Amino acid sequence: MSITIKLFSALREALGVSEFQLDLSDISEASAQVDVAAIKKRLSQRGAEWKEALNQPNLVHALNHKVVFTDAVVSEGDELAFFPPMTGG
Amino acid sequence: MSVSLQSEAIDVAAEYAQLVGDSPGAAVATFTGYVRDHSDAHAVTELELEHYPEMARKVLGELGQSAAERFGLCSWRIVHRFGRLAVSETIVWVGAVADHRGEAISACELMMDTLKTDAPFWKREQGPTGEQWVASRDSDTERRARWQSRETQ
Numbered sequence: 001m002s003i004t005i006k007l008f009s010a011l012r013e014a015l016g017v018s019e020f021q022l023d024l025s026d027i028s029e030a031s032a033q034v035d036v037a038a039i040k041k042r043l044s045q046r047g048a049e050w051k052e053a054l055n056q057p058n059l060v061h062a063l064n065h066k067v068v069f070t071d072a073v074v075s076e077g078d079e080l081a082f083f084p085p086m087t088g089g
Numbered sequence: 090m091s092v093s094l095q096s097e098a099i100d101v102a103a104e105y106a107q108l109v110g111d112s113p114g115a116a117v118a119t120f121t122g123y124v125r126d127h128s129d130a131h132a133v134t135e136l137e138l139e140h141y142p143e144m145a146r147k148v149l150g151e152l153g154q155s156a157a158e159r160f161g162l163c164s165w166r167i168v169h170r171f172g173r174l175a176v177s178e179t180i181v182w183v184g185a186v187a188d189h190r191g192e193a194i195s196a197c198e199l200m201m202d203t204l205k206t207d208a209p210f211w212k213r214e215q216g217p218t219g220e221q222w223v224a225s226r227d228s229d230t231e232r233r234a235r236w237q238s239r240e241t242q
Contacts, residue, residue, distance in 0.1 A: 009139055009211035010222045058225075062209070065144035081141060081209075085225035088138075088145075088169065088210030089122055089181050089201060 001025050001034070001076045005043070008083035014053050024074070036061050037070040039080060058085050090157070090164060092149040094142060096172040099179040104168060114163040114186040118193035120201055122181040124174050128223070133176065133214045140171040141209035148208045156185065156199050160192040167200060169210065202232040 001024045012018045027034050027042060040061075044051040053059075062081040063072050074080060101121055109117055124136045153165045164186040174180060181204070185196035212223040 006141070008141055008209065009213075062141075062144055065141075065147045067207075081144070083141070083209065084211065084222070086206055086209050087212045087223045087225055088140075088208045089205040 003039075003074055003077065004079045005039075006079060006081040008081065010084050011053050011059075011082055015049060033073045035070065036063065036068060036072050036074060036080065039074060040070065054082060056084070059083075060085060090153065091166055092146055092153065093166075093168045094140065094145055094149075095168065095170055097170075099168050099170065099182045101179065101182060104166060104182055104184065108164055108166050108184040108186060114188060114193075116187050116190040116193040117184065118187075118190070118197045119182065119184040120197045121179055122201075124176050124178050124180055126176045128214055128216075131216045131218065133216050135176070135215040136174045136180070137213040137215070137220075138171045138174065138180070139211045139213065140169075144209045145169065149204060152200055152203050152207070156196040159199070160185070160187055160196040162187050162192065162196055165196065165200070167204070169204070169208065171210065199236055202229075202236060205229045206233045 002021050003024060004019065005022050006019045007015055007017060022039070024034050027038055040054045044054050060083050061068055061070065063074065064079055105119060125133060127133055149167045149169065153167050156162060157165055162185050166184045168182040170180055183197050183200045185193045187193040187196065206225070206229050213220055214223055
């Protein structure tokens with residue numbers, strides 16, 4: 001199972017990547033459903049920068065272009081984005 | 090009844106003419122936002138706006154539609170820029186046409202208050218001491234929350 005991860009703004013800058021594919025087959029085998037929290041946990045294992053960036057209290061998660069909580073369930077082909085609070089207008 | 094995400098300057102006169110031309114109504118309200126030459130603590134010489142195109146288009150489209158339903162608008166339009174912007178350039182323009190001024194003005198206010206916190210854009214300011222990402226403001230979150238509390242009344 002593979003999904004697209006996108007990072008924006010200060011998060012993209014801190015982690016040096018804007019978009020990549022993430023294979024979740026081992027997580028999905030271990031449990032029936034994979035949620036945003038499980039993906040954050042997986043990505044946090046990539047190193048201290050990832051752990052710090054993805055565990056900021058004000059981090060926003062958007063699944064398929066809609067803001068969600070960490071219990072949102074992720075499916076094959078989904079697009080999951082992480083970013084700081086928005087500052088448009 | 091549309092959204093534009095664009096790097097080029099906003100032609101406010103053309104946007105106004107198109108908005109009114111679409112569906113002449115009795116009341117037209119618009120808001121234009123420009124790049125300030127200062128933030129709370131320092132001078133600003135340039136602004137860069139990063140955005141998440143697919144999500145921004147979706148969020149702004151839903152926002153316009155929701156304002157139209159709530160205030161019975163005849164027409165609406167949201168234009169938001171991205172990329173590098175000089176001081177005094179336009180950043181955002183919203184317009185609403187309704188039968189009465191209250192609905193048109195409130196719709197513009199709702200669209201602006203909501204897009205500040207819900208549309209995926211991030212400002213990066215350049216000043217004499219370097220560049221920095223703009224932090225979200227509690228005052229923007231509070232203004233956004235006022236509309237949610239009104240929805241539940």
